Amino acid sequence: MKYHHLGIPTTKSFANEIEIPHLKITVSDHKGNAFGIQWQRYWPDAPYPELVKNVPHIAFEVDNLSQALEGQEVLIQPHSPSPGITVAFIVVDEAPVELLEIVRSVASPSDF
Numbered sequence: 001m002k003y004h005h006l007g008i009p010t011t012k013s014f015a016n017e018i019e020i021p022h023l024k025i026t027v028s029d030h031k032g033n034a035f036g037i038q039w040q041r042y043w044p045d046a047p048y049p050e051l052v053k054n055v056p057h058i059a060f061e062v063d064n065l066s067q068a069l070e071g072q073e074v075l076i077q078p079h080s081p082s083p084g085i086t087v088a089f090i091v092v093d094e095a096p097v098e099l100l101e102i103v104r105s106v107a108s109p110s111d112f
Helices: 050-054 065-069
Strands: 002-009 018-020 025-027 037-042 057-061 073-082 085-092 095-102
Touching: 002 050, 002 095, 050 073, 065 073, 065 085, 065 095
Parallel strands: 002 037, 057 095
Antiparallel strands: 002 057, 018 025, 025 037, 073 085, 085 095
């Protein structure tokens, strides 16, 4: 696993917001700071578990998402937020953890 970002839920606006309508979320660019912090504001009708909408999560890039999910408590099933990227959320000690598999030949370089 390789560290990707730290997602912090917020209800406030932030600089350089990026709206992602199909995911019903507004985020900051995790590359906008040296530590990979990404602010996340979930829209009122965002269909995510409360744990994800209210507790910060750490995200790791994995080589094989299917293998990484084996034996884990899956909170959000694998899905593709953008071309070349598949993500899922698991629960580890009552905290959400995001796992990402990135196909670099397909994904936008701004995503990794």
